[in-house]
Amino acid sequence: MLGLNSRDFKLFIVVCLMALAAPILLNPFPTASALGESFNAGYPALMQRFVIFGILVIGFNILFGLTGYLSFGHAAFLGVGSYAAVWMFKLLSYNVVPAIILSVIVAGLFAVVIGYVSLRRSGIYFSILTLAFAQMSYQLAYSVFTPLTNGETGLQVYNDDPQILMGANSPTSPHFFGLEMNSQYTLDISGWSFVFQNGYYLSAIFLILGFYLSIRIFRSPTGLMLRAIKSNQTRMSYTGINTKPYMLAAFVISGMYAGLAGGLLAAMDPLTGAERMFWTASGEIVVMAILGGVGTLIGPVLGAGIIKYLENIVSKINDSILHQWFAFMPDWLEGVLVTIIHPFIGKGWHLTLGLLFMAVVIFLPGGLVQGGQKIGGLFRRKKTDDAADGAKTPAE
């Protein structure tokens, strides 16, 4: 179906269902319960981040997963996309369509320039070049381009901006032809409450489209060419193939995905700042991809989800919440447990992430997807040889 083989189609359907049903799936516990208060992730702002960073990392994976070129400056495209989108809000109106289109185009053009220069080198030199460009963009956005970016304060829409397409009755927050991004419908079912928000669904549709495009690229002749570059670029050159256009195409597509993600971030929350381009943001993208499984279709999306979950959920657990959880225990045991867990929660969420990342890199070099395949393999090995074959090639 849809030009996909049956296995990819199944995966695609799973992703579609997960994206569309996320408001339900991410709220497994009743809202008022202790578990729900701490671990439910089904609120719009976080779900938006799940899918938007999912889009970003899907794009990153087209470059890193297929060609093996590690871009360490991908956040620059995200930032450029966000600035483009917010400027569209400032100049035209709060309609997200021009904003998202322009953010993709601007990020694409930016990627052409950076890619053209950076792709002259490979390996570590390529990574350093992209990092340098990204940091340069960050510094420019931070200080030199202050009139354009509003520096550290961040670019936002003010009441006295031109907004030439803005009618008298136009919504005053981002909208899709009148459909406001932040309007939502809350479904209350006996203790659970599920929030369906327009903005989330717009992002989810883009995630689905982006994921579909990424499968098609992975399975296309171009995808095969990119993989050939990963396995041995020199040999490709010797056989008379000019690899440069393929590389540049992958780089630009990947940059456009990042621009789309940036535009969506701005569409959900019309404010942006230079910090989106900082090198730690680029590093986060790399970590997301590796955590989930580089070169796999679904892995990067999982990685993005896990990091955003830790950042938003674990960082909000504090000692008083821990005391609530362990209140049923004797006081001394409660004290001991809280002391042990304390470094890993709240501001210590980076530590939790670090440990998880180390564990994945050491035990599951193929990322969480490899973990899933291993578990799947335990159950399937007896049936066919097919599964064993799949386990050997985690890069699919």
Add this chain to the structure above:
Amino acid sequence: MSKSNFSRRGVLKTGAIAGAGLALPTYLSAASHAGYTNAPTGSSVKFGFNVPQTGPYAEEGLDELRAQELAVEHLNGIGDGGMLNTFSEKNLQGDGILGKKVEFVTGDTQTKSDVARASAQSMIQKDGCVMINGGSSSGVAIAVQGLCQDAGVIFMAGLTHSNDTTGKDKKANGFRHFFNGYMSGAALGPVLEKEYGNERQAYHLTADYTWGWTQQESIAASTEALGWTTTQNVLTPVGAGDFSSYIAPILNSGADTLILNHYGGDMVNSLTQAIQFGLKDKQVNGKDFTIIVPLYSELMAAGAGSNIQGVFGSMNWNWQLQDAGTKAFVKSFGEKYGFPPSNAAHTCYVQTLLYADAVTRAGTFNPCGVAEALEDFEFDGMGNGPTSYRGSDHQCFKDVLVMKGTDNPTNAFDTLEIVEVTPRAQVEYPVDHPMFAGGDLGTCNPGA
């Protein structure tokens, strides 16, 4: 390899699914529930404390969090009640707010606007907070204030000193108790004139964001009014860590005064490095080289150690004040944590109590009712003397402290001494003052 099978049936099917997907949001739009965002329904009400727990302003943020926890305890009747006993309004009895127990959630802003907004969004959307309190960077405070305005909850700003917070970026749902750059300038001016005379060449190092810019503008204006000249203003990135490359040029600039528009860990680093470069021991233009840090805090003073001796600055409040409110707060904070509170802690504590009191006076948690109760509200007993919340820009007006690094400290907490309590009249300004112009308060937004 790619595989195309665009059959008529396939296209129709796909079209139907895509159409359904696109139509879904229309079906789901227009949530309608009466009242205001996160109206508390049960027996409790939730506050969100959104402070930097990591990053250059983490020290201040963690101290704010301590004070916020203390405020919640006092509201719920735990502990000795602190400033509730000295506050001029007596509506809060230690039984929560309007009979509802106060609960809170915390978040880490990391001193980044994006993260702060994500954290505040989670507090509003997931935890159902009716009020967000916090800050410790004006960029972050302004970003979160805008978010709260859109979401329809009250933002009680913590430590934010930029003129813009209640100037060009002011919002109807946001309130600031802390003082601002203009007030620092107005308070410091006369003291600096008395101490250093009328002929000084000032070199500014300024944190490159809204707070740094507006404070620099304010200080430059007030020192230039004394007859000082501003030699140069150099913008430095926040969290730079190493300022030596910015400090070396000062030696050759001919300036005899260094004004550090830095805060938190940045100020500790830049001041320490300035001293290491020997600036303080130099003689320029026949005068002793001096350093001024317009915005001080105890935590910075502790971090900078002996380097701050004799350095002038200003503060919103200090634990060494001798009024009843200060004494009560310092006593309960000290008993709980073992050291005196910083002025960041004080402002967050006071803001939480002020919000609670406004809710009881309004009889509702509705942001519009609360805002009305806070606007032009006069109170006393919170450590700053008689104070009022101006309705037209939601800025508090009160006395400002001019501080100096203690020359001969006697203990670990004896780092700053109060030089002068600048009376409120001297730091007041009209709402349309040029440094605060261009903003639009808008109207209060109760949300859904």
